[in-house]
Amino acid sequence: MAQVVLQGVGKTYPGKVQAVERINLHVQDGEFVVLVGPSGCGKSTTLRMIAGLEEATIGTISIGDRVVNDVPPKDRDIAMVFQNYALYPHMTVFKNMAFGLKLRKMKRKDIRERVEDVAEILGITDLLKRKPKALSGGQRQRVALGRAIVRDPQVFLFDEPLSNLDAKLRVHMRAEIGRLHSRLKSTMIYVTHDQVEAMTMGDRIVVMRDGVIQQVATPSVIYDRPANKFVAGFIGSPPMNFIDGTIRDESGVLFFVDGQGLRLRVSKAHAVILEKYTDSRLTLGIRPELFSKPDQASRESGSTLLGHVEVVEPMGSETYVSMEVGEGVWTARLESDHIPKVNTPCRLKVNMSKAHYFDPATEESIGV
Amino acid sequence: MKYLTYILLSLWLLAVTIPLAWVGVNSLRSSKEIVENPFGVPWLVQGSPHQEEAGHPTPQESAQSNFQNAWVESNFSQYFLNSLIVTSVSLVMILLFGAMAAYALAKIPSLGNRLIYLYFISGMMIPAQLTLVPLFFQYSYLSETLSAWTAPLGIEIQLHNSHAGLILIYIAFSLPFTILILTGFFKSLPNALRESAIIDGASEFTVFWRIMLPLARPGIISAAIFNFLGLWNEYLFALIFVNTPEKKTLPLGLSNVSIQAQYNTDFGLLFAGLVIVIIPTLITYLVLQRQLTKGITAGALKG
Numbered sequence: 001m002a003q004v005v006l007q008g009v010g011k012t013y014p015g016k017v018q019a020v021e022r023i024n025l026h027v028q029d030g031e032f033v034v035l036v037g038p039s040g041c042g043k044s045t046t047l048r049m050i051a052g053l054e055e056a057t058i059g060t061i062s063i064g065d066r067v068v069n070d071v072p073p074k075d076r077d078i079a080m081v082f083q084n085y086a087l088y089p090h091m092t093v094f095k096n097m098a099f100g101l102k103l104r105k106m107k108r109k110d111i112r113e114r115v116e117d118v119a120e121i122l123g124i125t126d127l128l129k130r131k132p133k134a135l136s137g138g139q140r141q142r143v144a145l146g147r148a149i150v151r152d153p154q155v156f157l158f159d160e161p162l163s164n165l166d167a168k169l170r171v172h173m174r175a176e177i178g179r180l181h182s183r184l185k186s187t188m189i190y191v192t193h194d195q196v197e198a199m200t201m202g203d204r205i206v207v208m209r210d211g212v213i214q215q216v217a218t219p220s221v222i223y224d225r226p227a228n229k230f231v232a233g234f235i236g237s238p239p240m241n242f243i244d245g246t247i248r249d250e251s252g253v254l255f256f257v258d259g260q261g262l263r264l265r266v267s268k269a270h271a272v273i274l275e276k277y278t279d280s281r282l283t284l285g286i287r288p289e290l291f292s293k294p295d296q297a298s299r300e301s302g303s304t305l306l307g308h309v310e311v312v313e314p315m316g317s318e319t320y321v322s323m324e325v326g327e328g329v330w331t332a333r334l335e336s337d338h339i340p341k342v343n344t345p346c347r348l349k350v351n352m353s354k355a356h357y358f359d360p361a362t363e364e365s366i367g368v
Numbered sequence: 369m370k371y372l373t374y375i376l377l378s379l380w381l382l383a384v385t386i387p388l389a390w391v392g393v394n395s396l397r398s399s400k401e402i403v404e405n406p407f408g409v410p411w412l413v414q415g416s417p418h419q420e421e422a423g424h425p426t427p428q429e430s431a432q433s434n435f436q437n438a439w440v441e442s443n444f445s446q447y448f449l450n451s452l453i454v455t456s457v458s459l460v461m462i463l464l465f466g467a468m469a470a471y472a473l474a475k476i477p478s479l480g481n482r483l484i485y486l487y488f489i490s491g492m493m494i495p496a497q498l499t500l501v502p503l504f505f506q507y508s509y510l511s512e513t514l515s516a517w518t519a520p521l522g523i524e525i526q527l528h529n530s531h532a533g534l535i536l537i538y539i540a541f542s543l544p545f546t547i548l549i550l551t552g553f554f555k556s557l558p559n560a561l562r563e564s565a566i567i568d569g570a571s572e573f574t575v576f577w578r579i580m581l582p583l584a585r586p587g588i589i590s591a592a593i594f595n596f597l598g599l600w601n602e603y604l605f606a607l608i609f610v611n612t613p614e615k616k617t618l619p620l621g622l623s624n625v626s627i628q629a630q631y632n633t634d635f636g637l638l639f640a641g642l643v644i645v646i647i648p649t650l651i652t653y654l655v656l657q658r659q660l661t662k663g664i665t666a667g668a669l670k671g
Binding site for chain 2: 051052053072073074078079080082083084086088089090099100103104147151
């Protein structure tokens with residue numbers, strides 16, 4: 001049990017490649033924090049610095065109350081689960097799990113007890129005598145988890161542990177890791193590029209891009225109040241739709257117009273904040289689920305939008321519609337009772353009270 | 369196309385096995401028989417009136433005398449033991465040092481790695497023959513200097529005409545190639561295994577000894593086979609650096625048979641000696657070859 005604190009931690013590789021730029025992060029004791037971002041955003045490097053596999057070029061890393069910059073990985077009291085499992089292929093499952101304990105000179109009897117206990121939790125008791133190559137992907141990942149758990153570390157580090165599994169198994173293991181966390185109550189730091197994993201597993205999410213932390217918040221805050229355009233576009237599937245335009249004041253009522261026919265009425269709550277942006281350029285962001293079948297009221301109030309339908313993808317309970325709006329292609333997620341035809345114009349209502357506005361220059365979120 | 373492959377492979381098989389069989393067969397015949405009919409097969413001519421009249425020995429008798437002459441009188445038992453000592457000690461050292469160097473070069477990130485690797489590999493470009501004379505004098509100088517230091521302890525260090533001296537040369541000349549193939553092999557093992565073991569609490573040496581070395585077994589075995597073949601048959605350095613008969617290795621012993629006899633070579637004896645030299649090589653290859661093909665890394669990664 002321990003908190004993990006990064007203070008101004010940065011990593012520059014030889015040849016001046018800056019992988020991580022002076023980040024600050026405070027992971028609470030017992031918290032499940034997910035680092036998420038596109039590949040090359042520095043999330044794995046950050047995790048490896050916490051593990052001690054990479055040296056931080058600058059800044060301090062503490063685990064518990066101890067600064068660990070100069071502490072070798074084995075003395076940091078951490079365990080790590082790797083993307084490709086990294087099981088020792090020439091050892092049985094039992095020996096794989098016992099290896100770390102043996103190196104710590106634990107008594108044989110205690111090792112056996114501990115390994116068997118953990119194996120039972122994970123449901124791999126009958127695999128203990130097998131070698132890794134005789135296991136399926138899911139079983140291997142479970143053994144890798146087991147190897148981490150037997151060590152009873154202060155902090156668990158996960159480096160994209162589920163990305164080698166097939167979709168169904170991934171959902172299953174996701175839940176399993178979640179259960180483990182609530183059972184063990186240890187601090188866990190989890191790296192993934194999959195925003196669904198981030199949203200479903202994390203107590204808090206850290207969104208990274210180009211070695212810089214974009215936002216640290218709970219999943220709901222990240223989704224409802226993204227700090228900038230990048231976070232807004234990265235989290236959520238299908239991603240948020242963006243369009244550049246201007247705020248116009250039409251006799252006391254604010255409208256967002258793009259100059260090519262798009263004209264949406266700004267909600268009252270937003271109008272208070274956006275008043276001072278009248279006549280300036282802004283980026284509007286609308287999530288796919290904010291579209292619906294237009295009614296009389298919305299037509300009259302000016303909160304509908306006209307697009308040209310390009311692709312319709314029925315998903316069963318809902319339907320994804322790609323349509324041309326202005327110069328871009330937008331995705332709308334619609335209830336199955338209102339499905340437009342391909343290659344026809346289509347008018348949809350937009351729930352503007354949940355729209356997002358960004359400064360086009362800084363890409364920072366405005367107001368909200 | 370398929371038939372052509374079989375025909376070519378069959379021809380290759382014959383090209384390899386016939387000389388081997390010929391050596392084996394002739395080791396069972398007397399020198400006289402070999403000279404009279406170099407390609408004769410003993411059991412075909414056996415019992416023919418011609419043979420009995422001439423008082424030829426039977427194959428069993430020839431074999432017994434050939435191998436006895438070789439093993440006992442021509443001192444092949446001593447040569448064999450010497451070869452065994454020199455080859456096995458060299459081999460163990462070469463594999464141990466080679467694997468350690470290769471592991472460090474392949475897996476431990478540090479700045480000078482590339483340079484050190486190139487330094488080792490450049491050793492392969494030096495023709496061994498070129499080093500004979502300098503090495504000879506260097507050994508004389510080294511022996512003197514070292515002996516001067518160890519004289520108070522009553523120890524005299526002799527690199528000339530000693531197995532230790534020969535072993536040192538063998539190790540030095542075999543390391544570049546060994547490091548070349550083992551570095552490639554260690555590089556193919558996943559880095560995550562090392563990192564995982566380090567987090568598990570292993571020291572760098574433990575990672576090497578308990579995790580990486582067992583996984584590099586197929587690579588170690590190929591290196592072992594190549595080096596064994598080279599060392600077991602090595603002639604030049606042994607000729608220059610070993611003089612006394614009781615320290616000579618098998619290839620020297622073999623050449624002794626033909627040199628001593630001048631124009632009167634005992635071919636039966638020579639072939640028996642050849643068989644003695646060949647058998648360990650064959651056994652080594654047969655035993656290790658199976659291990660060689662056994663892939664052991666399967667399951668390390670997703671697969």
